[in-house]
Amino acid sequence: MLIGDKLKFLSMLLTLKCVTDDNGDPTDNLSPEVLDFCRQHGIKATKVSEIIANKEPTIYKAIQEGMERVNATSTSNAQKVQKWVILEQDFSVGNGELGPTLKLRRPIVVKMYQDKINELYAAAAERQ
Numbered sequence: 001m002l003i004g005d006k007l008k009f010l011s012m013l014l015t016l017k018c019v020t021d022d023n024g025d026p027t028d029n030l031s032p033e034v035l036d037f038c039r040q041h042g043i044k045a046t047k048v049s050e051i052i053a054n055k056e057p058t059i060y061k062a063i064q065e066g067m068e069r070v071n072a073t074s075t076s077n078a079q080k081v082q083k084w085v086i087l088e089q090d091f092s093v094g095n096g097e098l099g100p101t102l103k104l105r106r107p108i109v110v111k112m113y114q115d116k117i118n119e120l121y122a123a124a125a126e127r128q
Helices: 032-040 048-054 057-072 106-112 114-126
Strands: 010-014 018-020 026-030 081-086
Touching (some): 026 032, 048 081, 106 114
Parallel strands (some): 010 081
Antiparallel strands (some): 018 026
């Protein structure tokens, strides 16, 4: 989810693709696609929490490189994603982040992850 409305710069809340349970709620287990990426890069993690806890360098580097590729196509600094964070679990209907038609409920997500959003912008606020 991209964040930046009325803020100094753009940031992003990211989730890693994970396996869902029988109710459609995300689990801590990484999806087969993510596990394949991990295996190809020598990463032993099988859970989202392991990647976040270890700040798995290969995953974080791949995400940062992707951000840099996207930012390279932007026409101004205002369009560049400056910071990002990986959330502990994927968005879901059961947790309230997605509506019944699977649209992201942005106000709810902002409220749920306000602490993480504040952390993204804290360093910029301190420099002023």
